[in-house]
Amino acid sequence: VYSYRAYSLNISSEFQFPELSSNSSSAPADLKIVFGTTPRELVGPNVLRKVRNESCPGKFLIHIKNAGRVYISDGTKITIEIFPGGDTELIKSFILTRAFAAAAHQRRWTPIHASAIEVNNKAVLFAGDSGAGKSTTVGAFVQAGYSFISDDISVIKQAEKNDQYKIYPSYPQIRLWEDSVALLRLSESTEKKPIRKKVKKYGINPTSNIIRTGLSISNVYILRWHQNDKIKIESPSKVHLLQELLSLTYAKNQLEGLGGHKEQFETLSYLIKECRISIVSRPLGSKNLGALISLLEEDFLL
Amino acid sequence: MNSPVKKLVWLASYPKSGNTWFRALLTAVLEEKNSVDINNLLINHDYADRAIFEYFTGLNSHELKEDEIDELRTEVFSYLSEVSEDVQFIKIHAGYHYLKNKKPNIPIDCSRQVLYLIRSPLDIAVSFAFHNNWSKDKMIKYLNSDYIMSRSIGFATPKLHEQLGSWSSHVSSWIYNKDIRVDVVRYEDMVRDPMETFGKALDVLNLKVSDEVLRNAIAACSFEKLRAQETKSPFKEKNPASSRFFREGKVGSWKRELTESQSARIITDHWEIMQKFGYFSREHIPKC
Numbered sequence: 001v002y003s004y005r006a007y008s009l010n011i012s013s014e015f016q017f018p019e020l021s022s023n024s025s026s027a028p029a030d031l032k033i034v035f036g037t038t039p040r041e042l043v044g045p046n047v048l049r050k051v052r053n054e055s056c057p058g059k060f061l062i063h064i065k066n067a068g069r070v071y072i073s074d075g076t077k078i079t080i081e082i083f084p085g086g087d088t089e090l091i092k093s094f095i096l097t098r099a100f101a102a103a104a105h106q107r108r109w110t111p112i113h114a115s116a117i118e119v120n121n122k123a124v125l126f127a128g129d130s131g132a133g134k135s136t137t138v139g140a141f142v143q144a145g146y147s148f149i150s151d152d153i154s155v156i157k158q159a160e161k162n163d164q165y166k167i168y169p170s171y172p173q174i175r176l177w178e179d180s181v182a183l184l185r186l187s188e189s190t191e192k193k194p195i196r197k198k199v200k201k202y203g204i205n206p207t208s209n210i211i212r213t214g215l216s217i218s219n220v221y222i223l224r225w226h227q228n229d230k231i232k233i234e235s236p237s238k239v240h241l242l243q244e245l246l247s248l249t250y251a252k253n254q255l256e257g258l259g260g261h262k263e264q265f266e267t268l269s270y271l272i273k274e275c276r277i278s279i280v281s282r283p284l285g286s287k288n289l290g291a292l293i294s295l296l297e298e299d300f301l302l
Numbered sequence: 303m304n305s306p307v308k309k310l311v312w313l314a315s316y317p318k319s320g321n322t323w324f325r326a327l328l329t330a331v332l333e334e335k336n337s338v339d340i341n342n343l344l345i346n347h348d349y350a351d352r353a354i355f356e357y358f359t360g361l362n363s364h365e366l367k368e369d370e371i372d373e374l375r376t377e378v379f380s381y382l383s384e385v386s387e388d389v390q391f392i393k394i395h396a397g398y399h400y401l402k403n404k405k406p407n408i409p410i411d412c413s414r415q416v417l418y419l420i421r422s423p424l425d426i427a428v429s430f431a432f433h434n435n436w437s438k439d440k441m442i443k444y445l446n447s448d449y450i451m452s453r454s455i456g457f458a459t460p461k462l463h464e465q466l467g468s469w470s471s472h473v474s475s476w477i478y479n480k481d482i483r484v485d486v487v488r489y490e491d492m493v494r495d496p497m498e499t500f501g502k503a504l505d506v507l508n509l510k511v512s513d514e515v516l517r518n519a520i521a522a523c524s525f526e527k528l529r530a531q532e533t534k535s536p537f538k539e540k541n542p543a544s545s546r547f548f549r550e551g552k553v554g555s556w557k558r559e560l561t562e563s564q565s566a567r568i569i570t571d572h573w574e575i576m577q578k579f580g581y582f583s584r585e586h587i588p589k590c
Binding site for chain 2: 050051052053062064065066090093094097098129130131177178179180195196198199200201225251252253254
């Protein structure tokens with residue numbers, strides 16, 4: 001059994017994850033990852049069924065074709081049933097992101113679709129939908145020497161009730177498409193590992209210092225593409241702010257069945273009150289990356 | 303076992319064939335409004351929508367292979383049908399084809415019908431080249447290739463891939479399919495007589511609207527109005543490589559924009575289907 005630390009959890013796992021940081025703590029595991037038999041389906045009046053996945057409070061089950069089934073229960077256990085000849089890379093990729101997100105939702109934490117760096121002992125988040133450029137942005141800041149917190153997914157929670165909300169890292173890897181690896185010239189300095197065979201997306205180990213503890217959040221930048229040729233950093237209207245952040249909840253499809261809207265609302269309301277939130281709109285493509293990094297740096301160092 | 307109720311209506315077309323205009327008109331008719339917001343169309347389901355795919359499947363689409371997405375995508379739209387109370391209109395640019403699992407690329411069991419929007423490939427070549435910011439020669443080559451649009455190979459794409467095929471095979475794949483009813487609407491007829499053509503299309507879709515609603519919808523969605531709206535607020539479906547989505551909207555701009563050899567190449571490649579839909583007569587077939 002392997003011991004890891006990720007998403008602020010002590011994890012014991014029968015499945016090996018070279019992407020996760022190993023854990024030497026003797027504390028009992030908060031979450032166990034085991035091989036075993038998963039339910040074929042969830043039963044009960046509150047079960048919400050979607051496309052090959054179903055959920056109800058405390059339980060999430062997904063059937064990944066040609067790979068296996070993954071069952072996440074009570075935020076404390078992930079059971080993996082791999083089909084004969086099943087694609088373990090796909091299972092692994094799912095567990096590292098969406099299975100942990102389900103466990104976070106079950107614990108009433110808020111997983112957010114954001115990458116993060118450390119600036120002056122606080123976290124600066126780059127949030128956005130898939131393909132918005134979060135990983136490339138964080139990769140560029142890491143190349144510039146900023147400490148890395150998290151890529152693509154981060155968890156926001158209170159360590160104790162009435163504490164301030166902090167961001168906790170998922171695991172120390174940046175997931176980049178081939179074009180971004182080339183753009184950031186990362187293949188010259190670090191090894192790139194394909195996430196799956198025939199998918200040209202790679203896991204890259206951050207070259208800068210890695211933050212492994214919770215940090216309070218100073219800025220949230222919501223990344224967007226737009227049709228103009230200029231980069232704009234704007235404050236969103238207060239009316240739309242909550243909606244903007246709600247849309248950035250990671251694996252929000254899981255929330256409907258698992259519940260947890262109240263806690264999510266409280267977390268996001270805290271962010272709105274305590275952090276500086278900005279919308280960053282920029283033209284599609286990579287040619288403005290240098291200008292984007294300069295503008296963001298100027299903004300968060302204000 | 304009971305068959306699912308058929309709620310899906312597919313608005314199929316090769317790109318730049320009037321699909322957006324048609325969806326704007328449909329929105330104006332259904333909402334009975336005198337104006338439409340191009341960035342907030344009621345008819346907004348898209349076969350290539352990455353967000354809806356991820357929301358229903360619970361998977362990261364960027365980590366899936368194209369054939370995996372293809373198979374799951376039919377299940378996504380079956381699910382959409384299952385959870386919807388009313389008819390759902392879905393834009394699709396992919397051709398009709400069978401997947402690796404030998405099933406069609408749309409869920410036939412819950413699909414009611416297809417409205418196929420067709421436009422002359424001569425004008426498409428001009429419009430699509432502008433949309434992609436490609437040379438017309440490159441576009442003409444793609445019109446006759448096994449074109450897969452929005453492929454995510456080594457970089458992120460906002461939309462999921464769609465297998466178009468060549469223009470001729472695209473048209474044939476839909477109109478000659480044996481699985482589902484297809485009615486064809488010519489873009490050129492929409493431009494020439496929108497009341498008559500759009501009115502007939504609504505009949506085919508079993509949507510009953512008054513002449514006044516129809517007239518208002520056509521006025522609200524005139525090319526000039528949609529283009530003016532895009533000038534004020536960029537259209538989200540515009541390719542960032544081009545300066546605008548609503549370019550000219552006219553029929554026959556190829557006569558001005560294409561060289562003789564470029565139009566001859568298109569005609570040579572696609573004359574059979576072009577002839578079938580009245581885009582030129584036999585005597586125009588180049589001798590080659």
